[in-house]
Amino acid sequence: MSTTTSISNNLHIKGDGPAIKKSTPITNSSDSPAADILSADHWKHTEAFISIQDKETQIKYYKRNDSCDAVMQLVSLESKPFGSVAEKIICEVFKIGPRTSTQNDGTRNGKKIEIKAARYWAGKNDCVWQHLEPEHDYDYALFALLDFHSWKVWGIKKSLLMGEMRDEKIVTFQGKQGWWVRKTAIEPYLTPINNISELDTFLQT
Numbered sequence: 001m002s003t004t005t006s007i008s009n010n011l012h013i014k015g016d017g018p019a020i021k022k023s024t025p026i027t028n029s030s031d032s033p034a035a036d037i038l039s040a041d042h043w044k045h046t047e048a049f050i051s052i053q054d055k056e057t058q059i060k061y062y063k064r065n066d067s068c069d070a071v072m073q074l075v076s077l078e079s080k081p082f083g084s085v086a087e088k089i090i091c092e093v094f095k096i097g098p099r100t101s102t103q104n105d106g107t108r109n110g111k112k113i114e115i116k117a118a119r120y121w122a123g124k125n126d127c128v129w130q131h132l133e134p135e136h137d138y139d140y141a142l143f144a145l146l147d148f149h150s151w152k153v154w155g156i157k158k159s160l161l162m163g164e165m166r167d168e169k170i171v172t173f174q175g176k177q178g179w180w181v182r183k184t185a186i187e188p189y190l191t192p193i194n195n196i197s198e199l200d201t202f203l204q205t
Contacts, residue, residue: 056123067148074146075119086117090144090153094199103136111203114138114158118183119146130180132171134162140203143190145183154190155202165189 036042043049062075074082087105090096096106096113105115114136118127129143141161145152156165165171165186166179174180193199 058119058122061120061122061124062148065148071146071148082119083117086144086146087115090115090117090142090151093151094142094196101137103133104138109200109203111140112138114141115144116141117144117146125184127183128180129183130174131177132161132174132179132181134166134179142193143183143186153193154187155193155199156186156190157205160189 059072059075062072067075074085077085091106094108096108096115099106100112104112106113114132116129116132118129120127127145132141138158141156141158143154143156161171161181162179165181170185170189171179171181191202191205193202
């Protein structure tokens with residue numbers, strides 16, 4: 001006499017022995033040869049992708065500190081466009097006049113000014129100002145740092161920047177791109193500048 005055995009996929013088979021319990025193995029859809037392994041829904045679960053989720057980045061650092069929209073637009077720029085736009089902003093807000101040559105960024109009260117701008121490193125209250133050229137024709141340097149809701153600006157005389165600061169190895173050789181300096185290293189020697197009046201006073205030193 002025939003018996004019918006039910007299996008998990010609701011198919012029935014006939015046999016002459018006692019009923020045998022069978023189950024159909026569950027297959028992970030991503031293990032299938034036809035699975036869409038290149039889709040974001042798949043590779044976002046890889047160990048490689050998961051490993052970067054908690055990694056601090058410059059953009060995350062600014063966002064985590066509630067930076068305003070205008071600041072975030074500058075943070076999102078590549079290095080060269082950022083430097084160019086930052087220079088123009090500083091010149092405009094401080095009413096710095098036209099440059100005298102390609103070896104400076106502008107003039108005010110007869111003084112030639114070099115402007116260098118930077119953004120915070122990821123997760124650190126630090127940055128680097130670079131491409132400093134000792135042979136270029138300027139009297140003062142303005143160092144600008146993009147803060148979370150504003151700019152921070154400091155000034156320093158070129159004679160100090162390219163003299164004692166290099167002798168003390170605070171300003172160091174960058175290679176073919178000139179010299180550079182870290183904010184934390186040089187900040188004690190800088191003069192904070194918050195408005196045009198303070199800039200004018202600084203340019204008289």
